[in-house]
Amino acid sequence: MIVLENVTVRAGTFSLSGLSLEIPTGQYGVLMGRTACGKTTILETICGLKPARAGRIILDGREVTHLKAAERGIGYVPQDGALFSTMTVRQHLAFALAIRNMPDESTRMRVAELARLLGIEHILDRKPLGLSGGEQQRVALGRALAARPSILCLDEPLGCLDEDTHGEVCDLLKRVCREVAVTTLHVTHSMSEAKKLADCTFRIDGGAIRHVIE
Numbered sequence: 769m770i771v772l773e774n775v776t777v778r779a780g781t782f783s784l785s786g787l788s789l790e791i792p793t794g795q796y797g798v799l800m801g802r803t804a805c806g807k808t809t810i811l812e813t814i815c816g817l818k819p820a821r822a823g824r825i826i827l828d829g830r831e832v833t834h835l836k837a838a839e840r841g842i843g844y845v846p847q848d849g850a851l852f853s854t855m856t857v858r859q860h861l862a863f864a865l866a867i868r869n870m871p872d873e874s875t876r877m878r879v880a881e882l883a884r885l886l887g888i889e890h891i892l893d894r895k896p897l898g899l900s901g902g903e904q905q906r907v908a909l910g911r912a913l914a915a916r917p918s919i920l921c922l923d924e925p926l927g928c929l930d931e932d933t934h935g936e937v938c939d940l941l942k943r944v945c946r947e948v949a950v951t952t953l954h955v956t957h958s959m960s961e962a963k964k965l966a967d968c969t970f971r972i973d974g975g976a977i978r979h980v981i982e
Contacts, residue, residue: 770791772787772788796952799811802972816835828951840919844912851896860907864915878914908925909941913944921952938965
């Protein structure tokens with residue numbers, strides 16, 4: 769479950785206050801809004817990359833408002849994927865496990881499991897340069913899911929994909945998030961993405977988050 773209770777977020781001189789939202793456990797939530805309306809700032813505040821200036825953030829029944837990002841149990845895919853140019857796909861998938869000192873054999877098994885789930889077994893030893901946009905998004909998603917987070921946050925993950933790849937990765941997100949039973953918050957300006965993916969849809973309107981009833 770992802771819950772915001774009267775949260776205030778800020779980025780430079782921009783701020784939003786009194787933000788409230790609830791995404792039930794295991795559901796796929798989509799947050800919509802125009803460019804520069806604060807979607808990414810809200811997502812980064814949930815992830816702990818920006819501080820909440822007021823209110824409470826509750827994840828899976830635990831208040832995390834003042835916890836560090838690494839303590840929140842969140843998998844995060846930033847807008848540009850943020851893949852490391854010097855690392856192979858295999859190393860990306862193992863990254864979160866390595867910093868948690870997971871045993872080598874367990875890491876190998878988890879990387880193999882993720883590669884099968886995401887259909888990227890054939891590119892495990894390649895580096896990001898030369899990968900297609902869809903392949904890069906699969907790698908970024910795998911890295912975010914590697915440590916089995918209970919919460920997944922996605923910042924416009926389909927925004928730079930061509931039409932055919934967009935549909936392919938959209939289907940992948942829906943299947944994978946259901947299969948691993950992760951509670952998801954996906955920010956976008958695309959109504960078509962919301963219609964394809966969302967169990968619950970929210971929109972930033974007039975400085976507030978409003979639940980969209982279809």
